[in-house]
Amino acid sequence: MGVRGTARKKDHTPVMRQFLRAKGQHPDAIIFFRLGDFYEMFYEDAVRAADILDIALTSRGTDPDGSKIPMAGVPHHAGAGYLAALLRHGEKVAICEQMGDPSSVRGVVPREVVRVVTPGLCLEPDALDARSExxxxxxxxxxxxxxLELSTGTLRACVIEMGPQWVGELVRLDPAEVLIESGAKELEALCKQSLPNAALRTVELTNGAEDLRETLTAEQAAELSSQEPAGRAAALVLGYARAHQAASQIHQATLYTAGDRLVLDDAAVRNLELVRTLDGERRGSLLDLLDETKTPMGARGLRSRLLEPLTDIERIRRRHDAVELFFIDARCRDRCRARLGEIGDVERLAVRTAVGLATPRDLGVIRNSLVSAAALHQQLTERPGTDLDDAMASLQRADLCPDVLAMLQAALVDEPPSIDRQGGIFADGHLDELDALRKLSTTAK
Structure with a gap:
């Protein structure tokens, strides 16, 4: 029996009423409902998840009418992997957490949906390819x-004439999820044909101007609104993100023009095997052959550049100038690559930190990456005989976040744990009260 076929909520147990309330708030999502050390799913959510995840389908109690309630569950500590599998199948997942310690709460532990994750609104590392947007x-x-690339906090919008160029742009973006304006049946058919792996959803454009104004800066909203179709598309994305509590981390929004680069159509991208072979594999593609990047940001940048070749000769020359130094100076190139290999995915980790999802280990990666970035910056800007022209001038403007680095160096141990509950996060001398408690604990033993 499905949720919609159940009796009145008051006829259920308190825990099941909590689930039904969460399901009522997010009827199109699978509810990851935290019960102790497991995420449980019920009713049609359980049936669907059991099939996708290949896990056991059982039951928990009965409905007021006597029918068994289907149930499937996954361990909390392994939840990220199962969540990633559901997202790869195009599912939307609402995570309903316990809002208190069961051992200290009298009665039923309060539970609330803390975030909703979709294929295109995802910050979970297990569900993201570090080398692709x-x-x-x-x-x-x-x-x-x-x-919208939520994991890096960036939004881009443009206007493209409907036709092969429009399809080519969507194929280049290779989205995990596509929102189609309600009623646009032809667009829906085009997307189904050209983007078979993307989750496709039809949405209504309701408060477009408000979504732009409430999410972006005044300058960003004005820029996107200057071309109405681009502004409408941006409003669709932002409205969807706001509805899923995922708009606060967007820090960059720009209008771009497809005409300043070569737009490759679907057939060209596929037949030239630029990023995937004809069998759909990355291995053996041109990208696989060329990709010697040392950081996730570099890998994503290379993929993007490969799929959008420049057509402006001056921009092409500037790009060539930027690599000339590393082409002619092998020693400098090797030293820089060694430093780059020490830098983690700070672009995505910064967003996870901003929304409160970073682990202590993530903060340690950011700290170590900032140290290596500062060394790389010094290595390049102080290199004898280097003329920092337009291609290298961005290094001089780079914000290496010295205040953040100093704070993290003072606060964290050398190797922070991956889970905050393990303790051992803060270095001795950072917090007097913590030092006193540690000393008390040691002497008590």
């Missing part, structure tokens, strides 16, 4: 296209 794309019937 993860786009949520919106398309309008008048040629507006907007692409």
């Amino acid at each position: 993860n786009f949520l794309v919106a398309a309008t019937r008048d040629g507006g296209v907007a692409a």
Whole structure:
């Protein structure tokens, strides 16, 4: 029996009433309902998840009418992997957590949905390919296209004439999830044909101007609104993100023009095997052959550049100038690559930190990466005989976040744990009260 076929909520147990309330708030999502050390799923959620995840389908109690309630569960500590599998199948998942310690709460532990994750609105490392962008794309019937990369906090929008170029742009973006303006049946058919692996959803554009104004800066909103189709597509993306409590981490929004680069159509990308072979594998593609990058950011940047070759000769020359130093100076190149190999995915870790999802180990990676970035910056800017022209001038403007680095160096132990409950996060001398408690604990033994 499905949730919609159950009796009144008051006829259920207190825990099941909590589940039904969460399901009522997010009817189109699978509810990951925290019960002790497990995420449990019930009713049709359990049936669907059991099939996708290949886990046992059991039951928990009965409905008031006597029918068994289907149930499937996954261990809390392994939840990220199961969540990633559901997202790869295009599912939306609402995570309903316990809002208190069961050992200290009298009665039923309060539970609330703390976040909703979709294929295109995802910050979970297990569900993301570190070497590829993860786009949520919106398309309008008048040629507006907007692409949100939530894990890096960036939004881009443009206007493209409907036709092969429009399809080519969507194929290049390779979105995990696509939002189609309600009623645009032709767009829906095009996306189903061209983007078979993307989760496709139809959405209504309701408060477009408000979504832009409430999420972006005044300058960003004005820029996107200057081209109405692009603004409408951006509003679709932002409205969807706001509805899923995922808009606060967007820090960059820009309008771009597809005409300053070569737009490759679906057939060219596929037949040239630029990023995947004809069998759909990355291994053996041109990207696989060329990718010698040392950081996740570099890998994502290379993929993006390969799929959007420049057509402006001056920009091409500047790009060539930027690599000339490393081409002619093998020693400098090797030293820089060694430093780059010490830098983690700070672009995505910064967003996870901003929304409160970073682990102590993540903060340690950020600290170590900032140290290596500072050394790399010094190595390049102080290199004898280097003329920092336009291609290298961005190094001089780089914000290496010295205040953040100093704070992390003072606060964290050398190797922070992956889970905060393990303790051992803060270094001795950082907090007097913590030092006193540690000393008391040691002497008590």
